[in-house]
Amino acid sequence: MAKACFADSVMMDSLQLRNLALNGGPCALIDRSALCHNLRMVRHTAPTSKLLAVIKANAYGHGIVPVAQALQDADAFGVARLKEAMALRNAGITHPIVLLEGVYSHSDLDLAARLSLQPVIHSFDQLQALESWAGSANLAVWCKVDTGMNRLGFSADAFTVAWSRLSSSPRVKQLIVMTHLADADDRTQVRTPHQLARFQQLTKDLGVDRSVGNSAGILAWPDARLEWVRPGLMLYGMSPFADTSAAQLELRPAMTLVAPLIALRRLSTGEEVGYAGAWRAQRESTIGIVAVGYADGYPRHARSGTPVLVAGRIVPLIGRVSMDMIAVDLTDLIGSNGSPKVEVGDPVVLWGDGLPVEQVALHADTISYELVCAISQRVENRYI
Numbered sequence: 001m002a003k004a005c006f007a008d009s010v011m012m013d014s015l016q017l018r019n020l021a022l023n024g025g026p027c028a029l030i031d032r033s034a035l036c037h038n039l040r041m042v043r044h045t046a047p048t049s050k051l052l053a054v055i056k057a058n059a060y061g062h063g064i065v066p067v068a069q070a071l072q073d074a075d076a077f078g079v080a081r082l083k084e085a086m087a088l089r090n091a092g093i094t095h096p097i098v099l100l101e102g103v104y105s106h107s108d109l110d111l112a113a114r115l116s117l118q119p120v121i122h123s124f125d126q127l128q129a130l131e132s133w134a135g136s137a138n139l140a141v142w143c144k145v146d147t148g149m150n151r152l153g154f155s156a157d158a159f160t161v162a163w164s165r166l167s168s169s170p171r172v173k174q175l176i177v178m179t180h181l182a183d184a185d186d187r188t189q190v191r192t193p194h195q196l197a198r199f200q201q202l203t204k205d206l207g208v209d210r211s212v213g214n215s216a217g218i219l220a221w222p223d224a225r226l227e228w229v230r231p232g233l234m235l236y237g238m239s240p241f242a243d244t245s246a247a248q249l250e251l252r253p254a255m256t257l258v259a260p261l262i263a264l265r266r267l268s269t270g271e272e273v274g275y276a277g278a279w280r281a282q283r284e285s286t287i288g289i290v291a292v293g294y295a296d297g298y299p300r301h302a303r304s305g306t307p308v309l310v311a312g313r314i315v316p317l318i319g320r321v322s323m324d325m326i327a328v329d330l331t332d333l334i335g336s337n338g339s340p341k342v343e344v345g346d347p348v349v350l351w352g353d354g355l356p357v358e359q360v361a362l363h364a365d366t367i368s369y370e371l372v373c374a375i376s377q378r379v380e381n382r383y384i
């Protein structure tokens with residue numbers, strides 16, 4: 001299904017894509033229908049929960065405004081920074097927006113009130129700022145409790161005090177309580193059951209909406225599907241689990257990173273490729289040079305052997321990733337029976353439809369989150 005979708009987009013637009021790619025280097029094709037499909041999968045998994053779509057970090061590199069526009073069916077959006085919320089409001093997005101790290105100053109509270117934002121309050125510094133704020137508005141506030149991650153949130157001991165101060169603050173019109181899971185992608189760990197039990201114990205009698213699950217929490221831990229869920233990764237069609245692919249979870253990749261093939265070369269046995277000659281031809285070889293590099297966000301630590309999709313077949317990356325280019329070994333592709341025609345200008349898929357970004361991440365000792373978030377500004381997002 002997902003494959004047909006990318007094939008369609010390339011076929012529909014292949015000349016345009018070729019020109020665009022050749023002139024502009026790589027581009028990220030963002031499939032709005034995949035975003036909508038993935039959102040429906042969240043609804044299917046957590047049918048009674050409201051859905052806060054996490055679109056911080058430029059919607060994990062997918063483009064914060066177009067993604068918010070595509071995900072109209074979300075009940076709220078979550079961002080990390082005020083700047084991200086401002087971009088959404090400037091674009092006319094009227095959904096509730098939660099500031100996941102909250103605010104610290106009166107001027108930021110003024111702005112949050114003016115833009116109808118809902119700050120997370122996770123510390124006494126923030127609580128103090130809210131209590132001493134002279135603003136006349138009152139806000140919906142998400143109170144964060146730390147159930148074991150030790151990153152943000154009131155400790156279990158401090159929570160009762162914080163909650164009662166928030167409940168009695170005239171600046172607060174609505175309270176929601178939340179926590180974040182440290183290890184939800186590992187179904188074998190005891191950390192998540194501990195966190196869930198602690199959260200349940202602290203919040204069961206509060207009588208307000210509660211929120212726990214990120215993507216892994218939603219998918220693997222039914223008790224994390226409370227009144228609100230907070231998916232990020234799965235909306236973009238990536239799997240949070242090492243042992244289960246996005247396709248197995250029926251998620252569709254929303255981003256396909258494409259770059260043009262800009263040169264083809266024949267090498268004799270023993271010739272080396274790229275900086276430090278890090279790859280050496282073991283036979284007569286045909287290699288391709290693709291116009292994508294670490295300045296575009298392609299990971300510099302991707303090893304020789306990292307999969308790259310050329311003409312619908314997986315070929316290995318060879319040698320070091322340069323700032324603007326990578327090399328791929330096309331020998332098997334070109335030499336095989338019925339081999340596809342490969343020529344300069346052809347679009348090459350670095351990840352996305354047909355090549356899960358999780359596989360590339362594995363070869364670069366990182367995670368899919370980092371790869372999509374690190375796409376650089378010179379890569380154009382094209383929405384299909």
Ligand SMILES: Cc1ncc(COP(=O)(O)O)c(C=O)c1O
Nearest residue numbers: 054100180214215230231232233
């Ligand atoms: C507080 C909070 N909730 C939800 C999410 C979404 O997590 P995921 O992308 O794993 O679904 C994040 C992301 O880091 C987060 O910080």
